[in-house]
Amino acid sequence: ELKVEQNPLFLSMQEGKNYTIYCNYSTTSDRLYWYRQDPGKSLESLFVLLSNGAVKQEGRLMASLDTKARLSTLHITAAVHDLSATYFCAVDVSGTYKYIFGTGTRLKVLA
């Protein structure tokens, strides 16, 4: 059974600081996704990572994937208040578009 764990579960950080969210998964997969969720809303796609060593950046966020270690990271650079949200990683089950989601990381950026 595929399990996906994120840490930390909660993250409170000051504006301007850097931090990394980790996503570990238990079985082989080459497709990993990062999403943002604001309160009461659905998911906003952030990154699609499709191969070992994939690295993508958008603004203050950068995501990477190491399929051998079964690890993905979401790095936040110089955080701003607008990044406050819950972030989820999700792993595709054998290329089926069926996703197993991580536990989520609730990020609060303090002004």
Added chain:
Amino acid sequence: GAVVSQHPSWVICKSGTSVKIECRSLDFQATTMFWYRQFPKQSLMLMATSNEGSKATYEQGVEKDKFLINHASLTLSTLTVTSAHPEDSSFYICSASGPLDRRTEAFFGQGTRLTVV
């Protein structure tokens, strides 16, 4: 392209009644759709896989007689919560496998918030 729409966005129903949620792929055909449930401050949990023209596949622990899924066309899947109870109150989100030119990810609807009173 690749827009998935859910309807309604929110619904309140009385305990014991049934409620139907629609998930539509607006600009592409989706042979497979998925239904997730999210309780407050928790992650998304996959409920079932909906395949066009065939029976849905339910995840372990999900009551198929309570959560009826129909995928009658390539653009529409419906989830009916039968005999709803307050513990069924949740945020329901669907996703659809992408169109042929965007087959690297699934696309999510905006979600339906169900409150059972």
